[in-house]
Amino acid sequence: MTAIANYVLRRLGALVVVAVIASMLVFLIIHLIPGNPVVLMLGQNAASQADINRLTDELGLNLPLATQYWRWIVDLVHGQLGFSYGSNLPVGTLLQQSYPPTLQLTAAAMAVTVIFGVPLGVLAALKANTVWDTATMVLAVVGLSMPSFWLGLLLITLFSVSLHFLPVFGGTGIVGIILPGITLGVGGGGVVARFVRNNILDAIHLQHVQTAKSKGLSGPSVVFRHVLRNGLLSVVTILGLQVGYLLSGTVIVETVFSRPGLGRLLINSILDKDYPTVQVVILVLTLAYTVTNLIVDMVYPLLDPRIVYA
């Protein structure tokens, strides 16, 4: 028990370190951009030197960098996320509006990744070195090679225009999420399919599986009791990593489908040079990714008794 507590504590400690480093790097963004952020805020033409000086003081931009970081991080922790340069709305409000659709999209895409990736990988492994294997793996490579913005447009053309199936852009509810979910999830599905195939092939060669076979156990029983159990467990870890790709992929997929969300917010604020929003959104996406992987690492030993917390 103490080993588990120890492990959890250490991982939480590592999470805090990563979070602090990520926040520092994100904080630096606004100081690395060429030009004066105050001028960006006020607009190139409108700003008089007096205005610039006043706002620089107000924002504390002439304080030492460490002091500025400290102020920023204290504000963040208290939920004061600053104000968007563009709309002057609190960044917190923008965030609140944007995260639910992104959460839905990521969940839908994760479902697609699993539904597409796992069965294909299992099929390829069980039929290894046959036409099935080759066909499945070609499909997987094409899946992970396709740019999501192209797949999205293809799906829009195919389903919404030709087949009059689903609402094209900005649909809501369960229907509106199907095409974006597929678009975002297929690439990960290809990655997962390849991973599952190789894992299962490894599992087939494990000793106890060979033993079970030589004992005369039938195919399906060996496959389900021994091979799949061993081969699929570690998929959980790669799914954790996939969350990162899915979260960052929302930037593209939300743009393709004109969906509101964190990705769309991020790209719009980059184009508008709205750096306070850029900083917060990048930080939020990164923390979401880090926390997910922490959870995966915590849960994984529960699923796989061979792994011991230490």
Added chain:
Amino acid sequence: MALETSPAATQAAEWVEPPRRSLIRRLVRYRSLMFGGGIFALLVLAAAFAPLLTRYGPDTIDALATLSGPSAAHWFGTDQFGRDLFARVLYGSRLTIAASFVAVLIAVVLGSLVGIVAGMAGGYVDLVLMRVVDLILIFPGILPALAITAILGPSLTNVVIAIGLSSIPVYARVVQATTLQVKTLNYVESARASGASPLRIVMRHVLPSVASQIIVAASTGLGVSVLYVAALGFLGLGVQPPTPELGTMLSDGRDYVLLAWWISFFPGAVITLYVVAVNLMGDGLRDLFDPHALQRLGG
């Protein structure tokens, strides 16, 4: 099995070599190298010799044929201004492919440099350098490239720099790990003992060992890099119109997707083909250099 850091990482490290697969399987893998390499060469040549392959320029406007579908006159159709899409895809893939090459080159050079210095120096230098490189990996997927582009401002050059910098960890890690291994080999140690300078050891022993791994990583890296170049172009952060670039063309095509599917279809198909080709090539090269990894890493 006691674990130091992440359960998954340790499990991967303790992976046990499975029996070698059949010869047929290896031949199949070389087939994927040939196939991938062939398509790759074809696409690069087509981009290089664009002017010889089409009589249209990328910006030539045929005002009588706007938004016309694929035909004998315009193989890939025309866009909203009546520009020939076959020509635009050819010229566009020049920029996209060249950009992805340069980005990978930046990453390979800087990553190898970091990896070799870290591996050769060892100790604190190693620790600090690799931790600094790891900073990039805190941010998932395309985010580091996106953040760097946000800082530098939108342009193709900046996109290339951003993708190059954000891909450094892949190469730094591969090179550092191999350098550490090679350094402890008996004959390398005796070379050092007999007075060979670190530079000589790097040139004679480390680089040749590391080269094959870099080639494998770089060919897969080309796929990621071209996807990122096109993605940032699609998002409006790369090449600014009217210069043709595959990602930017897709973003134009998005506005006309209901009227003219071909505007976005062909640039996207070329990107997909290119990425499939470099991925197959990477798989094939990996098997060529390391037949033992066949089963584990192949696909």
